[in-house]
Amino acid sequence: MSWLETIILGLVEGITEFLPVSSTGHLILTQSLLGLQGPAVERQIIIIQGAAILAVLWEFRKKLLHTALTLHNDAVSRRFVVNLFIVSVPLAVLGLLFEHQIKAVLFNPVSVAIALVVGGVIILWAEKRKHVERVQSVDDLTALDAVKLGLFQALALIPGTSRSGATIIGGLLCGLSRSTAAEFSFFAALPVLLAATALEIWKARADFATAEIETLAVSCLVSFISALLATKFLLRVVRRYSFAGFAWYRIAFGAVILITAYTGVVHW
Numbered sequence: 001m002s003w004l005e006t007i008i009l010g011l012v013e014g015i016t017e018f019l020p021v022s023s024t025g026h027l028i029l030t031q032s033l034l035g036l037q038g039p040a041v042e043r044q045i046i047i048i049q050g051a052a053i054l055a056v057l058w059e060f061r062k063k064l065l066h067t068a069l070t071l072h073n074d075a076v077s078r079r080f081v082v083n084l085f086i087v088s089v090p091l092a093v094l095g096l097l098f099e100h101q102i103k104a105v106l107f108n109p110v111s112v113a114i115a116l117v118v119g120g121v122i123i124l125w126a127e128k129r130k131h132v133e134r135v136q137s138v139d140d141l142t143a144l145d146a147v148k149l150g151l152f153q154a155l156a157l158i159p160g161t162s163r164s165g166a167t168i169i170g171g172l173l174c175g176l177s178r179s180t181a182a183e184f185s186f187f188a189a190l191p192v193l194l195a196a197t198a199l200e201i202w203k204a205r206a207d208f209a210t211a212e213i214e215t216l217a218v219s220c221l222v223s224f225i226s227a228l229l230a231t232k233f234l235l236r237v238v239r240r241y242s243f244a245g246f247a248w249y250r251i252a253f254g255a256v257i258l259i260t261a262y263t264g265v266v267h268w
Contacts, residue, residue, distance in 0.1 A: 021249060025112040116250040127172075129172075149167055
């Protein structure tokens with residue numbers, strides 16, 4: 001990959017990882033447009049997700065540090081950590097079981113476009129429903145809430161769905177306030193994506209070339225900075241507005257992909 005390509009991948013990952021627009025879907029489309037393929041590209045995409053997750057660790061460092069320091073004697077901190085484990089299980093288990101089948105069938109631009117459009121329609125429907133805000137803080141979530149949100153998060157195995165989008169909309173349907181649903185979607189990404197990044201680095205430890213490490217470091221830095229900005233942006237948006245804007249973006253973008261694909265204007 002060129003330096004420009006590696007920067008583009010970092011930007012796409014960082015901006016889209018926590019917005020309800022599907023980072024995986026955007027990365028698949030970016031790969032297709034840039035003609036990027038091969039194990040080094042796939043490796044980089046997984047690792048820069050970990051860099052984006054570091055933005056969450058930084059943004060919520062006070063909450064996470066307080067949880068770590070009080071875990072031994074505070075029931076609220078223990079419940080928070082247990083909920084993070086619970087919410088990660090469905091995605092981790094289903095991902096291990098069906099990863100290869102999903103990649104073989106659904107990792108293509110047209111499938112991503114369809115998922116973008118369908119997800120956008122679902123977001124609009126969820127926003128039009130009457131909201132019953134039962135949970136106002138991530139510390140108030142029950143284990144049952146975590147199970148439900150974990151099942152919603154597992155829908156992100158379908159590229160184009162959006163892990164954060166599925167978790168946020170699931171949160172709204174389960175009675176979480178907008179800000180709580182968005183905040184917990186950040187935390188819910190921590191266990192699975194950090195584990196996936198660590199595993200990928202360990203598996204590829206003997207394959208890294210010096211040039212790859214250099215471009216990977218740049219891509220990770222770009223991913224971290226852009227993810228940090230995107231996180232702050234989403235938190236501001238949900239305090240003032242609905243998620244409808246993201247829904248219309250998904251529908252419009254998905255429609256453009258489908259139209260250009262079937263007319264042959266763009267060879268996705």
